[in-house]
Amino acid sequence: MGKTIELKTTINKGNLNRKVFWKAFASGMVVLAALLSFMGISGTAYAIPMAGVGNFYVEFDHLAGNGYTFYPKMGESSKEKSTPQGTNLIKDLTIDHLQLYKDFNISGDKWIRVKIAASKPVHISGLQQDASVINADAKFSNLALKEKQSTDWQKQFQQTASTIELNHAKIKTHYLFQEKIMMNGMKVTVERINKPAN
């Protein structure tokens, strides 16, 4: 993917557009700072929202949860004030090898990726994830896709399942909220990357 840069590493200033870089870097740091401040030292945090930074990606090897609901909505993205998304609600879940990252264009074709990764399983309660794209191998039990009579279009279509299992997932996320998260073995990195394909 690219070379990993430690947070304190001095970056070669020669070829960079300083203004663009610091703007992008600062916005990334704001996200991280917000997340880290919520998490505290114990690795457990309560009522964590991740929003206002546009879309970012969530990747993981395995997710197992229960109490799943999906319904469509309109929400904010990095480019538009209102864009179609799907809300995914999961009551309790455990994720193995979780990675959250956002890519920043610092100048021309130069990109960096700010990434948060957890080497240990992450336990979340009360997850809400608004995503426009989900790619995964999915398994559900007591799966139901239903229409409902309603004047509110968001309530006209719903997918529910008593349990959900996702493997090799990549989710384009616009909003993330957890009532409670336990994220041990967390590591924050900034990588220089080539122009992302997505």
Next chain:
Amino acid sequence: MRMQAIRVFTCLLVMALVYVPNQSQAKASGENDEGFVISADRVEGGIMIPQVVMGETSTGKSKPMIRFQYRNATLYGMKLTKVLSTDEGPVTVIMQAHGPVHMTNMSADASAFSLKGACLTAGKPIPDPGLKKVTMLVHKMEASKGELDRLTLTTVKGNHGQQRPDAPKVLQDLASLPLLEAKEAVGKLMNGHLPLTCEDKKEEKENSSVKPSSPFDDAKKALPVPSKVAIKKPDAKPDKPDTKHIVKHVKKPLDDAADPVKRAKKPLKDVADPVKRVKKPIDNVAKPVKDHVEKPVKKVSKVINKTKETANRETKKIKKTVQQTKQQLCSETGKLNGSVPKMFGLRLIDEAQKEKVALSSLCPNDKAATKQLKIVQSQLLKNLNLPSLEKDQLADPDLLNKMEKEIESHSALKLLPDLLKPLDGLF
């Protein structure tokens, strides 16, 4: 005053014209968004049971649908699209599996569908129908387990919905009925196991010169044809579908099925009547036959009695002969001098066995014979090395059993060589 009224009326008319199309458009748009379309290149599975049910949609609480039920189903090339009307235009939810989709205990309620590979009959299980090019307008889909390999779930702007299939005639006709009547008709369809699809085949049959009556014709008759008059003349009141009419037509196939039974019963009656008519002449014939036969039978019985008497006489004669033969045997025995030829000895034993008497008592009236017989008996027992066996027991019908017991008590018994000699020897 009149001008003012005309102006007001014109204003109202314009408002109404502006309002009405918007309403109809909204309604049409709402109806267009009903359901989500699921398509699959092919569906494989075990037994599939189609049922007719009333289900909920985004615009109504009760709509006639066909429920497709599978215990296990695998869908290849599955794609689901749901178009939703929002204030900012249409939005489409797309769920696509690039790998196979395995469903356990799956049921899908569809108000419209197109498929290849099977003709559906209400409530009749189809073993592994192997459906191909399936497209369904589904309102509810459930599965106890669902595995979707390489799933992509996206929510995008615009209408990216798949082409919606047409509703089968049966569902169209059911939808035109009032709710209660529709429910009643659904019950009739299910109970009657009436066909739900294969209209094309039916049309082909209709176009051909010969029109064989198919079960689908009856299924069609089961439901009222939507009123053409109502379509042509919007002012005219639409014909209210009559439940009795539907029930009558749903009943008709059953009546049609019952008629052949009645028709089959009639020839049986026709056969039964001649049988009764045939019975009379038989009675007329039986009497003379009885009269004629009775006399010879009496004659025959007389003859039989005579034959019996003759037989009795003959038996007495034979008995006499036998007695004479026995006397002869006894006199021959009396002439023996202690040594008995084997063949003669066996004859004596045989005779004693027949009369169930001891060998020594075979000729009680002949003293000389009895003496010789006693010698034979003792000699025989000696040869058999059975001295403990009582002599009278030789005539016992259970002799062999007793001998077996005796042999058991003399396990070292060895037949003497004399017994093994040829039959022309002496005891």
